[in-house]
Amino acid sequence: MKRTTKRKLTDAILYAVLVLAVVLAGALIDWSAVKANFFDPAGWKRGGNWGDLITIGVKNTIVYTLVAFVFGFGLAIFLALMKLSPVAPYRWLATGYIEFFRGLPALIVILVMAFGVPIAFNWQPPGGLVGAGLIGLILVAGAYMAETLRAGIQAVPKGQTEAARSLGMSAGRTTLSVVLPQALRIVIPPLTNEFVLLIKDTALLFVIGVQVGQRELTSVARDLTTSGPTAGTSTSLIQAAILYLIITLPLTRLVALLEKRQQRAR
Amino acid sequence: MTVPQQTSGRAIEVRDLHKYFGENEVLKGIDFHVDHGQVVCVIGPSGSGKSTLLRCVNRLEDPTSGTIWVEGVDITDPETDLDQVRSRIGIVFQSFNLFPHMNVMRNLCIAQQRVRGRSKDEAVEVARANLAKVGLAGKEDAYPAHLSGGQQQRVAIARALSMDPDMMLFDEPTSALDPELVGDVLAVMKKLASEGMTMMVVTHEMGFAREVGDKLVFMDDGVIVEEGDPAEVLANPQHERTRSFLSKVL
Numbered sequence: 001m002k003r004t005t006k007r008k009l010t011d012a013i014l015y016a017v018l019v020l021a022v023v024l025a026g027a028l029i030d031w032s033a034v035k036a037n038f039f040d041p042a043g044w045k046r047g048g049n050w051g052d053l054i055t056i057g058v059k060n061t062i063v064y065t066l067v068a069f070v071f072g073f074g075l076a077i078f079l080a081l082m083k084l085s086p087v088a089p090y091r092w093l094a095t096g097y098i099e100f101f102r103g104l105p106a107l108i109v110i111l112v113m114a115f116g117v118p119i120a121f122n123w124q125p126p127g128g129l130v131g132a133g134l135i136g137l138i139l140v141a142g143a144y145m146a147e148t149l150r151a152g153i154q155a156v157p158k159g160q161t162e163a164a165r166s167l168g169m170s171a172g173r174t175t176l177s178v179v180l181p182q183a184l185r186i187v188i189p190p191l192t193n194e195f196v197l198l199i200k201d202t203a204l205l206f207v208i209g210v211q212v213g214q215r216e217l218t219s220v221a222r223d224l225t226t227s228g229p230t231a232g233t234s235t236s237l238i239q240a241a242i243l244y245l246i247i248t249l250p251l252t253r254l255v256a257l258l259e260k261r262q263q264r265a266r
Numbered sequence: 267m268t269v270p271q272q273t274s275g276r277a278i279e280v281r282d283l284h285k286y287f288g289e290n291e292v293l294k295g296i297d298f299h300v301d302h303g304q305v306v307c308v309i310g311p312s313g314s315g316k317s318t319l320l321r322c323v324n325r326l327e328d329p330t331s332g333t334i335w336v337e338g339v340d341i342t343d344p345e346t347d348l349d350q351v352r353s354r355i356g357i358v359f360q361s362f363n364l365f366p367h368m369n370v371m372r373n374l375c376i377a378q379q380r381v382r383g384r385s386k387d388e389a390v391e392v393a394r395a396n397l398a399k400v401g402l403a404g405k406e407d408a409y410p411a412h413l414s415g416g417q418q419q420r421v422a423i424a425r426a427l428s429m430d431p432d433m434m435l436f437d438e439p440t441s442a443l444d445p446e447l448v449g450d451v452l453a454v455m456k457k458l459a460s461e462g463m464t465m466m467v468v469t470h471e472m473g474f475a476r477e478v479g480d481k482l483v484f485m486d487d488g489v490i491v492e493e494g495d496p497a498e499v500l501a502n503p504q505h506e507r508t509r510s511f512l513s514k515v516l
Contacts, residue, residue, distance in 0.1 A: 162326055163363035163422075167377035167429060168353025177376060181367050 038238045043230035049239055052224065057217035058243055064130075064202045064216055068137040069195055075142030080149035081175070094146070101143035107204050110136035114208040130214050133205045137198070145194050152187035153179060189258045196251050200244070217243060276335070277302050277433050277464045278323055283332035285318055292318050294488035296332070300433070300481075305465045307475035307496065310485035311511055316468045319485070320437050323466065324355045337432055353381050356426030356434040360441050362418040364410040370397070370421050371406040374428045382429065389428070396424040400454045416447030420454055433464035440471060472516060476500055484508045 001009075043049040082094035101109065113136035114129055125132035156179050164174040203218035215223070217240050224236030278300040285293035292315045300306045308316045321327040323334060325341055325348055334341050341351050365373050374393035378384045384392070397403050400420035410418055419439055426434060436455065440448040452474050459465060459478045469475060475482050475496045482496035484503075492499060492508045500516070503509045 157361075157363075159359060159361050159363040160365065163357075163359065163365070164377075165349075166324055166326065166352050166355070166357040167425070168349045168381040169377055170349055173380055177380070178365055182365075185367065 037233045038235060040230040040233045040235040043224070043228075043233070043235035043239060048229055049221075049224050049236045052220055052228075053217065053236065053239055053243060056213060056215060057220035057240065058247075060215060061199065061202050061217040062247075064134060064137070064205065065195070065199045068134055068141050068198055068202070071138045072141030072145055072198070073191075075138060076145035076149050077180075079142060079146035080153060083146065083150050084153060098143045098146055101140050102147070104140070106137065106140045106201055107207065109140050110204055111207060112136070113139070129208050129210050130205065133208045133210075137201060137205070141194065141198055141201075144197075145191065148187050148190045148194060149183065152183035152190075155186050156182045186262075189255050189262065192251060192255045192258065196248050196255075199248055199251075275302075275338075276300065277304070277337060278466065279335040280319070280323070281333045283319070283322060283334065284330045285315070285322060285327060286330045292488050293322070293329075296488075296490060298483065298490060300464060300466050302464055303462045304480045305459045305463075305467065305478055306481045306483060307479040308466065308468045308483045308485060309470065309472070309475060309511075310491075313487075314485040315488045316485045317437050320357075320435050320466060320468050323435060324352050324357060326357075349381070353377070353429055354432045356423075356429060356431035358419070358422050358426055358434065358436045358439045360438040362410070362415070362422045362442070364418055364422055364425070366410050368409075369406065370402070370408050370410070370413075373410070373421060374425050377425075378428055392428050392430075393424070396427045397421075399427070399457070400424045401450070414447060415443045416450045419443065419451045423451075423454055423458075427458075433466070434458065436465065436467040436469065438468055438470065440469070470515065472500060472512075484511065486511065 041048075079094045079097060082090045083098070085091055085094075110133045113125070114132040117123060118125055118132060125135065127134065160178050160182065161174055164178040165171070169177070202216050205216055206219045206222065210219075212223075221236040221240035224230060225232070225234060228236070230236055276299050278298070280296055280298040283293050283296040283298070284291065292313075294315075296315075296319055298319065308319065310316045318327055322329050323336065323341075329342055332342070336351055336355065339346060339351060341348065364370075365376070368376065371390065371393055374396065375386070375389040378389035378392060379386060382389075394403070394406070397405065400423055402417060402420055402424065405413065405417065405421070410421070413421065423434075423439075439455070440451050443451065448471070452471060455465070455467070455474070456478050467474070467479070479496040481493060482499045483493040484491050484499065484505075484507075486507050492503060492505050499508065500512065503512055
């Protein structure tokens with residue numbers, strides 16, 4: 001057989017398998033059941049599920065993500081600088097913290113912060129249960145972002161520090177004016193990634209069960225599987241999934257774009 | 267507080283300097299000095315310790331033992347305010363090390379304002395004068411990435427000059443440049459030398475050393491093998507190691 005004939009034959013087989021799989025799926029799946037469970041028009045139409053999903057769910061998800069990101073980032077700068085400190089105990093503390101929280105499921109941290117710590121330490125978390133859960137998210141996000149930041153700081157060439165110090169700038173001034181601005185630029189793409197992860201992680205707050213008006217997107221969607229126009233179906237979950245994608249997909253595209261631009265700038 | 271330990275009357279005085287990197291002794295007892303207004307060129311094969319010696323002079327490297335006085339101040343004394351000393355020593359690196367996130371003007375002004383405490387107007391004025399001196403007037407708003415290597419290195423020189431340093435250290439300033447750009451940088455350095463700037467230059471540019479240098483120091487394997495008048499040393503090296511090095515580079 002000729003080489004080109006052989007290649008054409010392989011391609012034909014691959015396409016045939018694909019078509020067969022699609023046809024089989026179409027024939028074997030009960031589409032009316034899928035439609036009733038996933039695409040109940042009572043939920044998709046105006047005045048269906050969208051109102052609560054967006055005005056409560058999406059709104060709270062975005063607020064929680066922003067709060068966790070801002071505080072997590074502040075914590076991360078602190079941890080990253082500690083990890084690079086000339087004082088060894090600071091380095092140990094930061095390393096211990098980062099390894100500890102990166103080694104745990106975020107869910108455990110959230111549960112312990114919401115239900116364990118307030119009782120054990122007789123502590124009123126700011127913002128109540130949601131606040132406690134958010135602090136859990138912040139503690140974890142801070143650990144991950146600290147590692148990202150540390151890598152970014154270390155990616156700034158040593159010559160930059162040397163140039164700044166040789167001009168008489170103090171160590172602190174050098175970090176602030178020369179190293180951090182460059183490190184932040186380097187970590188914008190990975191940090192945007194962390195942001196996307198955080199959006200999805202706010203769904204973990206579902207487990208602490210808060211008041212209706214404070215629920216994030218996943219909790220709201222979950223409520224709508226048992227009450228409201230599409231109760232008894234998963235329609236609201238599919239709708240929530242679409243809303244998540246509307247937020248996360250542009251952000252992941254943005255990361256890809258930023259990375260490409262950074263590569264070109266180099 | 268900076269307390270002058272001794273006023274040797276020299277710009278740089280190095281005595282019995284040793285430097286280890288781990289087990290590796292890269293400086294094996296260096297005695298070295300630069301007088302005011304002198305241009306001292308240091309040559310030698312790579313790994314000879316010449317860059318380490320230069321970097322010890324403003325404590326980018328910590329000497330293992332020995333003493334270094336800069337303008338009479340013992341910089342190996344832990345009580346010395348290093349930032350203060352460093353701000354009086356201009357240093358130009360092989361890889362330029364301009365701040366890439368700042369434009370040229372900001373590169374020249376930041377240390378003037380933050381370290382010297384100059385007002386913005388004052389700093390800008392000094393920066394403009396020094397940019398003109400290195401032949402780059404009009405490049406104030408450019409970012410380093412948009413400049414050629416030779417231009418970046420001249421900006422780096424202007425940045426160091428803007429601090430009104432007592433002396434300038436050059437660490438292989440032309441080694442990272444395309445050959446056709448070397449001349450511009452050397453021309454600026456020659457101009458500086460002719461204005462009486464005290465300079466220590468680690469270099470492979472033998473022509474510059476012969477033409478501009480007041481003293482040539484040849485280092486090999488962590489020791490100063492030979493030093494003297496540049497033309498003399500280059501034409502008539504006394505030591506076998508100097509001869510063999512020069513025969514390879516000239």
